[in-house]
Structure formats: structure tokens, C-alpha cells
Amino acid sequence: IDATADLVCAYKPQFAHYAAYRAEDQLERTIEYIHKTHPGVPVILDAKRGDVGNTAERYAVEAFERYGADAVTVNPYLGSDSLEPFLKYADRGVVILCRTSNPGARDLQDRLIGSRKLYQVVAELAAQRWNSRGNCLLVVGATYPADLAEVRALVGDMPLLVPGVGAQRGDVAHVVRNGQTARGTGLIISSSRAILYASSGEDFASAARAATQQLRGEINSSRTRPA
Amino acid sequence: IDATADLVCAYKPQFAHYAAYRAEDQLERTIEYIHKTHPGVPVILDAKRGDVGNTAERYAVEAFERYGADAVTVNPYLGSDSLEPFLKYADRGVVILCRTSNPGARDLQDRLIGSRKLYQVVAELAAQRWNSRGNCLLVVGATYPADLAEVRALVGDMPLLVPGVGAQRGDVAHVVRNGQTARGTGLIISSSRAILYASSGEDFASAARAATQQLRGEINSSRTRPA
Numbered sequence: 001i002d003a004t005a006d007l008v009c010a011y012k013p014q015f016a017h018y019a020a021y022r023a024e025d026q027l028e029r030t031i032e033y034i035h036k037t038h039p040g041v042p043v044i045l046d047a048k049r050g051d052v053g054n055t056a057e058r059y060a061v062e063a064f065e066r067y068g069a070d071a072v073t074v075n076p077y078l079g080s081d082s083l084e085p086f087l088k089y090a091d092r093g094v095v096i097l098c099r100t101s102n103p104g105a106r107d108l109q110d111r112l113i114g115s116r117k118l119y120q121v122v123a124e125l126a127a128q129r130w131n132s133r134g135n136c137l138l139v140v141g142a143t144y145p146a147d148l149a150e151v152r153a154l155v156g157d158m159p160l161l162v163p164g165v166g167a168q169r170g171d172v173a174h175v176v177r178n179g180q181t182a183r184g185t186g187l188i189i190s191s192s193r194a195i196l197y198a199s200s201g202e203d204f205a206s207a208a209r210a211a212t213q214q215l216r217g218e219i220n221s222s223r224t225r226p227a
Numbered sequence: 228i229d230a231t232a233d234l235v236c237a238y239k240p241q242f243a244h245y246a247a248y249r250a251e252d253q254l255e256r257t258i259e260y261i262h263k264t265h266p267g268v269p270v271i272l273d274a275k276r277g278d279v280g281n282t283a284e285r286y287a288v289e290a291f292e293r294y295g296a297d298a299v300t301v302n303p304y305l306g307s308d309s310l311e312p313f314l315k316y317a318d319r320g321v322v323i324l325c326r327t328s329n330p331g332a333r334d335l336q337d338r339l340i341g342s343r344k345l346y347q348v349v350a351e352l353a354a355q356r357w358n359s360r361g362n363c364l365l366v367v368g369a370t371y372p373a374d375l376a377e378v379r380a381l382v383g384d385m386p387l388l389v390p391g392v393g394a395q396r397g398d399v400a401h402v403v404r405n406g407q408t409a410r411g412t413g414l415i416i417s418s419s420r421a422i423l424y425a426s427s428g429e430d431f432a433s434a435a436r437a438a439t440q441q442l443r444g445e446i447n448s449s450r451t452r453p454a
Contacts, residue, residue, distance in 0.1 A: 016278060016285035022293060024251055050302050051243060051275050052329040058243035066249060075277050077304045077324060079331025097304060102279040104306025111348060113338045118345065121338060 001030075003205040004195070004212045005038040010071075012161075012190050015047035031067050042070035044095060044161065044188075050075030050082055057085040064089050071095050073139060073161075076122050083130055090133045093159075098122045098151060101141025101164030119147065123154040137161055140179070142170025142189070149178040157181045159188060165215065166194030172215065176222035184223040191215055228257075230432040231422070231439045232265040237298075239388075239417050242274035258294050269297035271322060271388065271415075276313075277302030283312040291316050298322050300366060300388075303349050310357055317360045320386075325349045325378060328368025328391030346374065350381040364388055367406070369397025369416070376405040384408045386415060392442065393421030399442065403449035411450040418442055 001011065011034055018027040031043050045067055049059040056078075063072035063086070071093030074086055086094045099109055099119040109119040116124070119140075126136045140151050142164035151160065160179055164170040172189065179187050195215070199207030228238065238261055245254040258270050272294055276286040283305075290299035290313070298320030301313055313321045326336055326346040336346040343351070346367075353363045367378050369391035378387065387406055391397040399416065406414050422442070426434030 014282055014285075016276075016282045016289065020285040020288040020293060022251070024249070048278050048302075049243075049275075050277070050304075052327065055241055055243045058241075058247040061247040062243065066247060075275075075302050075304050077277075077302050077335055078327050078329060079334030079336070081329050081331035083331075100279065100305050102305060102308050104308035104310075107306030107352065108304055108345065108348065109306070111340045111345070113340055113345075118335065118338065118340075121335065125334060 001034060001038070003209040005034075005041055007209070007212045007216050008041060010042050010044050010188055012044040012046050012192070014192070015045060028067060031069060035068060042093070043068075044071040044073065044093065045069035046073045048073050048075050048097065049086075050078050052078060053081050053085065056082050060085045060089060064092050071137065073097065076125070080125075080129065087130060087133060087135060090135055093135055093137055094130075095137040095139055095161050096122065096126055096130070098126070098138040099140045099144055099147045101143045101170065105141065105144075120150060120154060123151045127155040127158060131158065137188070139163065142172075142175045145171065145174040145178045148175060152179055152181070152186075157183075157186055159186050161188045161190060163190045163192075165189055166191035172218040173222040176219055180223060182224075184225050187219075189215070189219055228261060228265070230436040232261075232268055234436070234439045234443050235268060237269050237271050237415055239271040239273050239419070241419070242272060255294060258296060262295060269320070270295075271298040271300065271320065272296035273300045275300050275302050275324065277305050277309055279305060280308050280312065283309050287312045287316060291319050298364065300324065303352070307352075307356065314357060314360060314362060317362055320362055320364050321357075322364040322366055322388050323349065323353055323357070325353070325365040326367045326371055326374045328370045328397065332368065332371075347377060347381060350378045354382040354385060358385065364415070366390065369399075369402045372398065372401040372405045375402060379406055379408070379413075384410075384413055386413050388415045388417060390417045390419075392416055393418035399445040400449040403446055407450060409451075411452050414446075416442070416446055 034043050045063050063069045073095045075097050111118050113121055130136050137159045139161045140148050142162045165172050195208050195211045198211040261270050272290050290296045300322045302324050338345050357363050364386045366388045367375050369389045392399050422435050422438045425438040
């Protein structure tokens with residue numbers, strides 16, 4: 001964290017990789033550490049929650065109060081009332097899965113509903129209904145850059161969280177070109193394994209920093225800057 | 228638990244209601260207690276997981292190895308490769324969200340894809356592709372009994388987990404009539420609040436038992452028994 005905090009726009013710890021090892025306390029302490037030492041860098045808890053009303057409320061408490069996350073990823077399959085308990089935390093971000101970066105994303109997300117694919121319906125619902133407090137973001141994988149352009153066209157300047165560069169081999173320049181807003185902003189491009197495992201030696205921190213600098217350079221050199 | 232173990236076919240602890248209170252250890256110990264004292268009663272961990280491949284593997288480890296659950300609920304939005312890490316535990320159940328019991332279920336699950344609704348596409352994928360090891364179940368809410376009949380027609384004898392009776396006011400007789408297999412089986416009808424909160428007094432255990440007996444009676448009196 002200390003090796004990269006001046007280079008990144010956010011951290012996105014992945015819940016499963018703590019939960020499988022009974023390491024919830026380490027997740028709590030990691031987020032607390034980021035907030036304390038790098039208060040300008042928000043933390044997105046990647047937990048992909050999705051449940052009915054009273055249970056979704058408990059998940060919102062878990063993410064925002066217990067872990068103190070600034071944002072959390074959620075799954076839209078259960079619809080509006082499963083998202084509202086998160087959305088009502090108006091000062092926190094709710095990052096809704098839209099078009100994910102994995103091969104199986106096709107199974108449901110690409111199904112045609114009239115003239116729209118399911119992920120486009122999710123993008124429209126986010127833009128038109130779920131974003132009344134201005135705290136929605138969407139997940140759109142880097143591995144499908146054409147879909148990123150489709151989503152950008154539907155959601156205005158809504159920020160997009162883009163996993164799938166690095167280990168999943170999405171193309172950064174293509175992602176930026178298709179996903180950025182008119183002002184060259186609006187993207188949170190996430191890289192996990194390519195940075196975390198940049199080196200397994202004692203130079204892991206400097207190797208992680210170098211990998212982060214490289215990705216940051218690639219992102220920024222592809223951005224359209226307003227004149 | 229001890230007041231109801233001779234009456235039920237499964238327990239379904241809800242992850243969020245532990246996680247919001249930093250009570251993962253109590254969830255572990257509760258499941259361990261059920262296995263030790265009532266080894267014939269399986270535990271379904273209701274955690275609604277859904278993530279990409281390598282992360283889904285960690286969630287499967289969490290559910291099946293850390294918590295020792297016999298089955299876990301999962302969300303199908305990310306498609307086949309998000310389910311496979313769970314499905315490959317061939318001796319465990321994978322309970323896939325299909326038609327949930329909440330009002331917002333309509334937002335995506337009822338969308339028409341050709342002549343099928345999205346939840347019917349999920350049911351077909353479960354029956355035709357995801358159930359190759361015979362360890363799939365589907366969640367279909369009691370609040371939409373007509374949809375339960377549609378799903379039953381698509382999935383043969385696959386077991387269905389049915390939440391939404393009790394506090395959510397689904398009709399038990401209607402659920403059983405529409406959801407049972409030809410042999411009068413194939414349903415796990417879940418009631419949480421109506422049993423857990425049957426009484427807040429010292430008689431909570433006997434009140435929970437009475438509520439369980441009543442629901443069990445309603446279920447069994449509606450079943451078609453083979454001659």
C-alpha cells in the first residue's frame with residue numbers, strides 16, 4: 001500500500017481472499033490502515049453482495065460500518081429493493097455489476113431483451129433509476145472494450161470500475177478510448193494480480209510500485225485531455 | 228436448533244446477519260453444532276456468492292471448507308465459470324438464485340428473452356448445463372407460485388429452495404401444489420423470521436417448535452403422496 005498510494009485512485013480489496021482464510025480482522029485492519037495513512041484514497045470493498053431487503057441492510061452495515069468501506073460492489077440480479085439499502089448511504093459508492101470480465105458473462109449478461117442486452121438494461125436502470133443520489137458506479141470488464149463504449153453511451157459521466165487488465169489481458173489503450181468521458185475521466189481501472197504478484201522476492205514493494213507506475217502511464221497516455 | 232431438529236429437512240443460516248456483527252466465529256460454531264448433534268440435517272449457507280473464477284474458488288473454500296456447509300446459495304449473473312468452482316464439490320449442493328421472493332425480482336428476472344423470462348433461462352441452464360453432477364438446486368420464491376410451476380416444468384425433479392412463506396406471506400398450500408414433483412417431494416420450504424421470532428419471551432424455544440410444527444403440518448397436508 002505505501003509503495004503505491006501516491007499513484008492510485010482507489011484500493012479494491014477482495015472479500016473472498018480474506019474470508020477463505022478466516023482473515024476478516026486483517027481485512028478490517030487493512031482498510032483502517034489505508035484510511036489512516038492515505039486518507040485521500042477511497043477503498044472499494046469487492047464483495048459482490050446481493051440479497052433481499054432486510055438482509056441487504058445487514059450487508060450494507062457490514063460493508064460501510066463494520067469495514068468502513070467507501071464503496072462496495074453489488075450484484076443487480078435481485079433488483080431495486082436489493083440495492084436500496086446500499087444506495088441510501090448517500091456518501092458511499094455502490095458499484096453495480098454490469099458487464100463482467102469473465103467468459104461466463106455471456107451466459108446471461110449478453111442475452112437480448114428486445115433490442116438491448118441484459119447488461120445494457122442494467123446500465124439503463126442504473127442511470128435512470130438507481131442513481132438518484134449520484135452514488136452509483138458500474139463494473140464493466142476490460143476484456144470487452146466494445147461493450148464499454150455501449151455502456152458509456154448509456155450512462156453519461158457515471159464512473160466505471162474496469163477489472164480485467166493485467167492478468168486477464170484486457171487492452172488498456174482500448175479501454176481508455178472506449179470508456180472515458182468527454183473530459184478524459186470516469187474510469188477506475190483495476191489491476192490486482194499483475195501488481196500484487198509483480199515479484200515474490202524481497203523487492204515485492206518496489207516491483208509492485210513499478211507495475212503500478214507502468215499501468216498508470218499507459219492509462220494517462222491514452223486519455224483525451226480537454227484543451 | 229434442538230427444539231426443531233426432528234421436524235426440519237435443513238437449516239439455512241444467513242451469512243449477512245452474522246457478518247454485520249463480526250460474528251463469523253458464531254456462524255462456524257452454529258454449523259459445527261448442527262453437524263455434531265444432528266448429523267442427518269444438512270446446512271445450507273445462505274451467502275449468495277457470485278464472482279469470477281479464481282475468486283469464486285476462494286468463496287467455495289469459505290463455504291464448504293471453512294464453514295463446512297453442505298450447500299451454499301449462489302448468484303448466476305456472472306455465468307458458468309462463476310458457478311463451476313462450487314459445482315465441482317460434487318458432494319455439496321449449489322443453490323442457484325432463479326426467481327427470488329422480493330418485489331425487485333421483477334426488474335431483471337422477469338425480462339423477456341425471446342419467449343422465455345430471464346429466470347426461466349436460468350432454470351434451463353441449471354437443468355441442461357450446470358447440473359451434470361446432480362448437485363444443483365434453485366431458489367424460487369413462495370411469493371410467485373405461478374412461477375414455481377413454470378420452473379418445476381423446466382427442471383424435472385431438481386430440488387427447489389422456497390423462501391417467502393411466513394413473514395413474506397407466501398401461501399404454503401399453493402407453493403406445495405405448484406412446486407412439488409410427481410412424487411410429492413422436491414421442495415425445501417424455508418421460514419426464518421416466523422420461527423426465530425415466534426416469541427421473544429423465555430418460551431422462545433417451545434414457540435419456535437410450535438411454529439415449525441404448524442408449518443410442517445401445512446406442508447405435509449398439501450403434498451400429493453404416491454398411491
